[in-house]
Amino acid sequence: MKAIHKVEISPVNPEEFASSEAVKDSILAKINPVTIGFAPSKVYYARNKGVVIESHDSNVNKLLDFPEWASLKLKASSPKKRLPRLSIFGVPSFLTKENLAKAIIDQNNVETFNTEDINPVHKFGPRGQKLVHWAVEVTPALRLSCYH
Template sequence: MSRSSTSSKASTASTVDTPPRTTEKSTNQPRPDSPATVKPTISPEDVQEAFETIRNHWNTESRDSKAKKTSMLAYLDQIQEAYQELLVRPSQTVPMNVLEDMLDSKISQFRPGPRSSSLRARPCPQRTPQLQRLHVRPNKNSGGLRLESNKSDLSTLSVQALKDKGLVLKVPTKRPPRLAVYHVPSSLDADEVEEAIIAQNSEGLTEDEQDILKDGVLVKFKFGPRDSSTVHWIMQTTPRARKILLEIKVIKSAMKSKLNDECSLWRKKAKEPCSDQHGRAALNEEIKSTTSPIDDNPY
């Protein structure tokens, strides 16, 4: 009895210590964080809406020829079809930049869609800013670009599809003209220079012209050698005050700003922009060579 009871207790203890085996079959389901279970971040409805926005823009805003519009619409249909095929595949994810890659690729990589099967699709050449006669330069001290364009280009850049991609369009405004005053005593400050300019150039003017001169002159900053007895000052004026000062021929125009670019200095002869680090050298060269006011249009 003792042996049997001992063996039964041992068997009971062994069954308690050993966990039971599961007889269920493994489902081989992917982990929740695996790429196969990640849902696309863009729905087919969003893709359809985005393509319709671009398609309507080409039909209404673009000034291209009818044949070119037809080719671009056929190209757009093929891109939309290929992109929607990626959305409906349950075993693949849709990268965020796949649409941009398709727009930058050639048309030969995609099959013709049902709406464009009767059209002869051809690759669209990449039009660089140089070929479009657009002047694109990096904007100093910021992360943007400065684009010199016309009204039709601004209309293209303002499309909502580009705004959704983070492209912000800002049209700069024009600044008042600026004039340079040479060989001013270095002991004078900005207020004294402004008073001296108004006092020395008010002789022979009418009361209205004197009021225009008083309200239209604002001394901004000085430049030139610091160890010299004289320096040069840049002052901001209104167009009417500038006209009065240039007719007196006492103050010579040596600087003209273009739009909102604070770092552009224009030379009289070369008529090309100088960078900010060469601004002083350009102004010194202008001082030595200037004998008459610069023209109103420096381009």
């Protein structure tokens, strides 16, 4: 299976463009993928009026250093990878965001991970109860260890 290379192109000031489609049109008016040496396999819209270009060819990464982005008022970057999220049910409501990661590690005797591997995102579930639920972002390694 070939690797998928992605480049996210977004406006420097999102108010200057009407939509992601306008950004895509300005990109296509200025760039010919054949001259750069790649064939896009997928182009889709991203948040903040951005566009993501996917390709199986690593030449798509040349877009990161394309000199004309400044004149188009655009910027190119590699898309941020999201961490996996887990839902934790039945957490005592007195635990704060800061104490939750430490409590999880202490309770599970996980010595290979530390509190930076767990990022509590938000509480959810019924309010005013003794137990609440938490959505937490974890590293991929920690997620795998939860299932083994």
